Amino acid sequence: MELLGYYNYWVFAIVLMVGFYAVIVRNNLIKKLLGLAIFQSAVFLMYITMDKVEGGTAPIIQEGVTDQIYSNPLPQVLILTAIVVGVSTTALGLAIVVRIKEAYGTIEEDDIIAKDRES
Amino acid sequence: MNPSEHLAALQVVVPFLAAPLIVLLQARRLAWAATTLTSLLAFAIAIALTHGVLNGQDHQYFMGSWPAPYGIELRVDGFSAVLLLAITGASSAALLAGYHSLDQQIEPKRQPLFFAAWILALAGLTGIVVSADAFNIFVFMEISSLASYVLVAGGPDRRALPAVLKYLIFGTIGATFYLIGVGLIYMMTGTLNLADMELRIPEVADQSPVLVAAGFITVGLALKAALFPLHIWLPNAYTFSPHVVTVFLAACATKVSLYVLLRFDFFVFQQNITGHKLQFTVFFMSLAVFAILIASAVALFEKNLKRMLAWSSVAQIGYIMLGASIVSLAGLTASVLHVFNHAIAKGSLFLAVACLAMSFRGLRLGNIAGSAKAMPWTMGALVLSGLSLIGVPGTAGFISKWYLISAVFELGGGIAIFLTAVIVIGSLMAVVYIWRIVEHAYFRPPETDAVVREAPLGILTVTWIVALANLYFGINPELPVALSESAASALMGHIR
């Protein structure tokens, strides 16, 4: 039962591997980048999971309330930054793919390698 | 307010503030001037910081005066000083050389944006080095990486695009691994400050999340550092990026990741995880040996000048890691020393290549045949820095080889003989690939009848200054040796 109790972490691991698999296996550059985005999202999930305190509420200090348990706000702040980073990485990656399409006329990795070999 | 107290923060803040201003400058020469000035200013700050470190004071700075571990701490010691000098120095030299070299490769109207990305990369790299906060390091790492993807993709060669995408994917995977590791450690210790982490980790050291974190952080950073066999993104990224970008990145980018790797490993894991020292040594020593031998061997057969030097960089990372993997004072000194010396040697080599590229379209060995006749100064600088890469006495490269072999000898026994043989064989392979360049440049007749002229005086001057630094630090290595020794004793000080 204990193993199932960590199901958030199981999901994290599975999503991580799904993304990683896509990055490695996909030939299409857009799909590769999607895999990368999934890969990063898994980490967001991990950070969100770990800040959860059982029975905790949003970390807002109210006057007069002293025995309240709060969730840890720090990982959320951290992951907000990481999400921004993730979005910009994906955006930059897609921009490069657009330029690859312009330069090579394809976004399949094999074709690009073949074209490079010709030239 | 005394500005010298804020040097550590200024090191990062100055380039960051300059970045948006540079975007606003429309004229490319103006943008270039602003960028170069900023970079030189950063270099001056790095020198001032180094000066302080040499006088025995480590800079510690708390952002917004929040004390650690609550606030973000910046810290500069001997190891950081070496890196800061390498980063800001390489950036300044490359930018000065870029005055002539960049016009060929980047359209004038895109240059201000290019320079903005450059200065962001500079800010990010220095940020990684001064930061003492694990998550902050991640953010700076991503800033520098994103900016350097843009820089690498800036060149006219379309092959840069797939190369940079590969760089981006590998870089992101590495950074994400690092992020996972940091998250796990935060989960176990509740802190992100490296020094604080060191205090809190012993209680939980042998629990599985910490072990997993050690694995993720090590592999993730090794990936970013292009440590063999995780180097496959590096050769193409260096080969197809604009020449001065290669100068900048080859001199410092991978080393910054190595810096974080060593910091994490020695401050946090080394003394706390059972058996970590042994694993660290066995794992990295064998990888370093493979890196030296295999990457050098590949460089032997490489025909493209830039790619040959890029493979050589992979081998040189092996030397740096070999020193560290010994886990001794002498070994770490050699390692940090080689970070510094290799930055100068490879920097001036790639600068010389940038000079060659002013006159030659292709950079295959055949293309540059006979170039020494028309470009004696360029080839002179190339040979001089090549000698430093080989490790000929009187050059900076020799000093680090000397330290490295001495450190290996301290191990004693068969392993000492084996590692000495590896270092020596690696150096000899460097002789061979450098000499292939020399023979092509000096003894082969030119391929075409095209008129070749010596590179412009500006870029040549920069190249020679860096090339002569190889000689200077070969004869008078007091500065890097002092910094390396202080860095090594700081790192070893955390091992009980």
Next chain:
Amino acid sequence: MTIIASLVIPLVGAIGIALAGRVNANFRESVTLITAGVLAWTVWSLLPEVLAGGRPAVSITEIVPGIEIAFRVEPLGMLFAALASALWIVNSIYSIGYMRGNKEKKQTRFYTFFAIAVAAAMGIAFSANLFTLFLFYEVLTLSTYPLVSHKGDEKTVRSARVYLGVLLTTSIGLLLPAIIWTYVAAGTGDFTMGGILAGKIDGPEVGLLLGLFVFGIGKAAVMPVHRWLPAAMVAPTPVSALLHAVAVVKAGVFTITKVIVYIFGIDFLAETPSSNWLLYAAAFTIIAASVVALRQQNLKRLLAYSTIAQLSYVVMATAILKPLAEVGAAIHMVAHAFGKITLFFAAGAIYVASKKTELHQLRGIGRRMPWTMTAFSIGALSMIGVPPTGGFVSKWYILAGAFEADNYVAIATIIASTVLNAAYFLPIIYFAWFEPEQPGAENDHGEAPFFAVLALTITAALTIGFFLFNATAIELERQLVSP
């Protein structure tokens, strides 16, 4: 001060030559000659002090604690520097005749790198520790590369590659680890009377370290690291004469001698059986190289193999580990230098005058080039060790040392090699003087250019002169073993 001057003078000369070369050739050659003259005068001015037992020293900079660039003049280095600097003058005279007579290209580069090589040789001679020695050892290797590859064609470049490859491989691969090992074991690399390694290492390690040194010092050409020397013969003859008969190769055996005397210590090696192999390796090289020389058809290659054999004489004499033999080793460096430079000068003179390089072309050449062939004969007799030549003196001392040590291997080797030397040199002399010339148009030539003949006459005179006036050198080298 004088020590630093003797390093700086050739370097300043090199710059001067490079600049003067832009003006005109006569000016450039004058600069070379003046530099050589000033250098010789400077170096020789150190001699009285060293003879009187003084050991002038100077430290330039401490690179890192324990490792410094420093110079110290001791008898062996004094002899080497005096020899090289004096012969540079003669060689420069010869170069003028040879390079002009042959209409060589890129002469400015030639003279410039020559001066740098001489500066490196001075650095090796005066170095006070292993580190400094290694520094200049590598400078010498690199500065002679452009000289060896001077011609620049495919074949030359390939030979130059062998030259550089062997020398750098051995020095980085074996010598550098040996030096670092020494520093780690003894804590210092200073050349010290009596050695620094006694008690620091023992048993088979001594033999291993000695092996690293001997084969790491590729310039001494102990087999099997001799391949670079025949390869270097593609260089213009003045290079072969001064560098590959005197400066470079002597730097090699000089370094070996210095390592044995000042790093290991004669007594320490004598009581360590694991170091005995050196004598046999040297003896083998002497015999093997002589046999190979016997089979050569090309004059310069024959001289190269003869050099390999003669170098191992020095190594073997050192390895006998007796005071008299050490003196003999040092004297042999001088005697061989005079003789071999004469032989190379003669070979180059023949080439300039007639373009002849092979032995069978030399029939009857003595009548056309009497001066050259007389000098050649004197040089050859010195190689064999016949009085009244310098070669006799050094062989005498080496033999005396071998008898003192009751070392019959060394004695037998010396006798056998004398026979072999005679077997390959006497026929050349005989054919040159007493056989009739073969008819043919290529024989229509006279004596070599004046400067070349002048130079080889001087060195031939020195070869005989050394037989008569060697007291100073011997007195100097006695201090090597008994201060």
